[in-house]
Amino acid sequence: MPLLVMKFGGTSVADLDRIKNAAAKVKREVERGYDVIVIVSAMSGKTNELVGWVEATSPLFDAREYDAVVASGENITAGLMALTLQEMDVPARSWQGWQVPINTTAAHSSARFVDIPRENINAKFAEGFKVAVVAGFQGVSPEGRVTTLGRGGSDTTAVAFAAAFKAERCDIYTDVDGIYTTDPRITTKARKLERIAFEEMLELASLGAKVLQTRSVELAMRYKVKLRVLSSFEDTDENSGTLVCDEDDIMESKVVSGVAFSREEAKITLFTIEDRPGVASAIFGPLADAGINVDMIVQNISEKDYDEAHPGAVTDMTFSCPINQVARAKKALEDAKTAGTIQYDELIIDEDVAKVSVVGIGMRSHAGVAAKMFSALSTENVNIKVISTSEIKISVLIDRKYMELAVQALHDAFELEKA
Amino acid sequence: MPLLVMKFGGTSVADLDRIKNAAAKVKREVERGYDVIVIVSAMSGKTNELVGWVEATSPLFDAREYDAVVASGENITAGLMALTLQEMDVPARSWQGWQVPINTTAAHSSARFVDIPRENINAKFAEGFKVAVVAGFQGVSPEGRVTTLGRGGSDTTAVAFAAAFKAERCDIYTDVDGIYTTDPRITTKARKLERIAFEEMLELASLGAKVLQTRSVELAMRYKVKLRVLSSFEDTDENSGTLVCDEDDIMESKVVSGVAFSREEAKITLFTIEDRPGVASAIFGPLADAGINVDMIVQNISEKDYDEAHPGAVTDMTFSCPINQVARAKKALEDAKTAGTIQYDELIIDEDVAKVSVVGIGMRSHAGVAAKMFSALSTENVNIKVISTSEIKISVLIDRKYMELAVQALHDAFELEKA
Secondary structure, eight states: OOEEEEEEOGGGGSSHHHHHHHHHHHHHHHHTTOEEEEEEOOOTTHHHHHHHHHHHHOTTOOHHHHHHHHTHHHHHHHHHHHHHHHHTTOOEEEEOGGGTTOEEOSOTTSOOEEEOOOHHHHHHHHHTOOEEEEETTEEEOTTSOEEEOOTTHHHHHHHHHHHHTTOSEEEEEESSSSOBSSOTTTOTTOOBOSEEEHHHHHHHHHTTOTTSOHHHHHHHHHHTOOEEEEESSSOOOTTOSEEEEOGGGOSSOOSOOEEEEEEEEEEEEEEEEEOSTTHHHHHHHHHHHTTOOOOOEEEEEOTTTTOTTOOSOEEEEEEEEEGGGHHHHHHHHHHHHHHTSOOOSEEEEEEEEEEEEEEOGGGGGOSOHHHHHHHHHHHTTOOEEEEEEETTEEEEEEEGGGHHHHHHHHHHHTTTTOO | OOEEEEEEOGGGGSSHHHHHHHHHHHHHHHHTTOEEEEEEOOOTTHHHHHHHHHHHHOTTOOHHHHHHHHTHHHHHHHHHHHHHHHHTTOOEEEEOGGGTTOEEOSOTTSOOEEEOOOHHHHHHHHHTOOEEEEETTEEEOTTSOEEEOOTTHHHHHHHHHHHHTTOSEEEEEESSSSOBSSOTTTOTTOOBOSEEEHHHHHHHHHTTOTTSOHHHHHHHHHHTOOEEEEESSSOOOTTOSEEEEOGGGOSSOOSOOEEEEEEEEEEEEEEEEEOSTTHHHHHHHHHHHTTOOOOOEEEEEOTTTTOSSOOSOEEEEEEEEEGGGHHHHHHHHHHHHHHTSOOOSEEEEEEEEEEEEEEOGGGGGOSOHHHHHHHHHHHTTOOEEEEEEETTEEEEEEEGGGHHHHHHHHHHHTTTTOO
């Protein structure tokens, strides 16, 4: 029997009516001849309620107990979804993480999959059940404790099941109807993509397009799981949404597939640091220890060489990080200065920046993308503060107030509105 | 290490502050040198919310999925209680039913304990944990599905753990401060009992004193678990509340320990039925099949013997049942009449009755209790409709409007206000 994995996020199962709506989509696939594994999130708001209780109880909570409490939300949805399907005459059974079992590491609140044995669920399919409704976001540790995968983990659960059960496809039902060339709230020219390559989706996911969790895309890429993103709230068929797939499955790809952006960026510059081997690790070691997600890093030769106050060679170091980590980053750097492991004259923080990126696997074989991007921004008088590139992505840090303008200019320059 | 079981009901863990208050009581016992197994209910209101969702989804729900959904409430409290204890520097770990495991039958929503292996929890105690917080009301079936014990099941969980772990005592913390000679809302003379025998408590529990679930008392009696009922909302010490214990542990017991009552009764009389062997089973068989909890049964020789219309011997049959089962009982009897398995001339339903009972193990060795009871009621002009007796209980059915008067009169007659 061919098998599908279908995942419904929190807004797609927010109340009993929406669960019914989601169940109808599942039933349709069963009628098409599929066995279905449904992965469900907690009803939207539920996880926040549970997290709120845990944090109010114990600010520095024990992650084992956090997981035990928070995973309840998905268990409730799983049971309700199974009941809803039964009401529609679809034989369904719910599965909590330990029942499958979804074996994970013991890294509570950020557990990773170890393996997902197929025996128990397949035995139920063999008995005539058509649907296994699995609580997303959770698993069980080697010690038999409930684990969770971290926020957005239900996407990853879905992909892991699709890989383990060799599903024909993994459909992620969400509150948008696919992956767009950019956020339609920024430009009405934004166009839904029919297909996007895993690598592109990975860059888009990590750049702030919050449709899919990054880890789920990584996992899908590794196991070549065909991922489809589509809307819970529209009628959908086999051509709906956006297919995230291997680049070989994309016939003709454009040079640039999308423009991503992130408002939540900050730029931190250390002025006048020693220019010597080991200085970068002296700076970024303490930041890593403090859990700072350092993103773009730029090092410039400073003008200040041969300054009397600084007889050795000196330089400046600039990096970006999420804006809500700035205070922690500042403290880590100041502590390192106090401890004498790094020196700098001045620490400048710019919290008014945004990151804009163009992404496309076509860049690999096309020169001139960076030049076109910089020219488009320059035409709009957008000053570039930091540049960073990867094989399929060019990112710039700019003043936040120019962000929307920059996205629109780049969307136009690369003609993303055209299919 | 001596071990205590402490159980906190829904109102005792209704919010984070109350959980904190309950945890303080646990901590005090740990400081006294006990290992503690804490059994928790769902935060009050939670179970109703979950049940509401299940019933709205699927009126004739699959009990396996009902159990999976509804048991989540206790899991949440267990995790929050463990976190609260940790915050108070008490090493605590939460346990869901499958983790212990609490092995039950597969009778979903009314499962019974099969066994509770001690190994896993004892291993944690050996590691230095002082408290195991166990989700009440739930277990796991032989098929690895979540089961629940039915409403009030957390009391039963507590007693079962006390029996399995040979606890020194099982303390049931609730919203009343003990067992009273009768409901203090009926008479201010009601007095809290220091001790009460299991048998008496069983009669009181099944007669409508809703402090303890009947099954939990049965289990405590069978395994000689010392049960204590005491208040979550007061300062308590080792002498607080009421001890439910073996009658041998009660030095001098009164003839009557308490007066119980139930408003929710109805009386059903079948007039003119055949007086022949097998007629009772022809009547009560269909009632049992319809799930009617028939309580008191009285059969009278009818005046109508030798009536022309009824040439054989005839009689009347009266029984009582919970008022919310009257409609179902009526239908079962009418169906049986239609089917021809029973005959009767008339079916009279009286929904304006109440049951009042006096309970006491002292009755076994004292004559005249019934006489004293009937005399007290007669003095107040309360007419008795049905009488039923057991070894340690006398119950009467009376007009509901006399119920409070009857309870007060009996409380006075047996001088229950005196210790």
